[in-house]
Amino acid sequence: MEALFNVVPVLLIALAVYAAVVLLRRSRQVSTAWSRGHTAQARCVRSYTTTSGGGDSTVRTTLHHVYEFTARDGHVIRFDEEGGPSTTIEGDLVTVHYLPERPQQATAKAPARGRLAASTGAAMLFLAVFIGFAVFLMIAWKSDSSMP
Numbered sequence: 001m002e003a004l005f006n007v008v009p010v011l012l013i014a015l016a017v018y019a020a021v022v023l024l025r026r027s028r029q030v031s032t033a034w035s036r037g038h039t040a041q042a043r044c045v046r047s048y049t050t051t052s053g054g055g056d057s058t059v060r061t062t063l064h065h066v067y068e069f070t071a072r073d074g075h076v077i078r079f080d081e082e083g084g085p086s087t088t089i090e091g092d093l094v095t096v097h098y099l100p101e102r103p104q105q106a107t108a109k110a111p112a113r114g115r116l117a118a119s120t121g122a123a124m125l126f127l128a129v130f131i132g133f134a135v136f137l138m139i140a141w142k143s144d145s146s147m148p
Contacts, residue, residue, distance in 0.1 A: 005141045009134040016127045016134070023127075027120040033097040034111040042069035042096040042108060044088050045078070067108050069096050077103045084108060 046066040053059045065084045070076050077098070088094060088108075098106035 006138060009138045012134045013131050016131050020124060020127045023120060023123055027116060029099075029102075029105050030097075030107045030109065031113065031116060033099055033105070033107050034113070037097045037099045037106075038072055039095050039097055040069040040071065041093050042067040042106075044090055044092045044094060047084075047088065047090055050082075065108065067094065067096060067106070069098075069106070071098065071103045072100065075103065077106065079104055079106050081106075081108055 044065050045068045048064050048066075049061050050064065051059055051061050062082050063084060063086055064080055064082045065088055066078060066080050068076060068078045094108045095110075096106045096108045097111070
């Protein structure tokens with residue numbers, strides 16, 4: 001039983017660290033595409049939503065757009081991006097930013113460095129508090145075995 005109280009927080013910490021790495025990687029990709037990337041006109045070829053949660057938890061709906069553009073080297077690139085504006089519909093033309101060496105990681109989000117930094121920072125703060133709480137639980141369980 002004691003192992004359970006050690007394994008579960010370690011798994012939660014590992015999950016939070018993985019989420020932080022993915023978050024920082026995507027934030028860096030978007031920022032680099034905005035600052036050093038090329039731009040191209042892309043067409044929204046599809047939009048759809050995904051839902052998660054339900055039952056006893058809150059339902060979360062995420063809007064996705066699938067964009068297609070021709071890179072400067074002539075290759076046709078299609079990518080899916082979540083969290084775009086709800087006013088973009090199929091057939092709309094948008095400007096995308098991409099790095100020539102990784103055009104499949106393009107973004108159609110308009111440059112907003114402050115918003116990107118604020119959202120990344122808030123998410124990182126949440127993950128840090130989450131990790132701190134998991135560490136606190138591990139320490140508390142080791143020092144006082146009477147905790148649940």
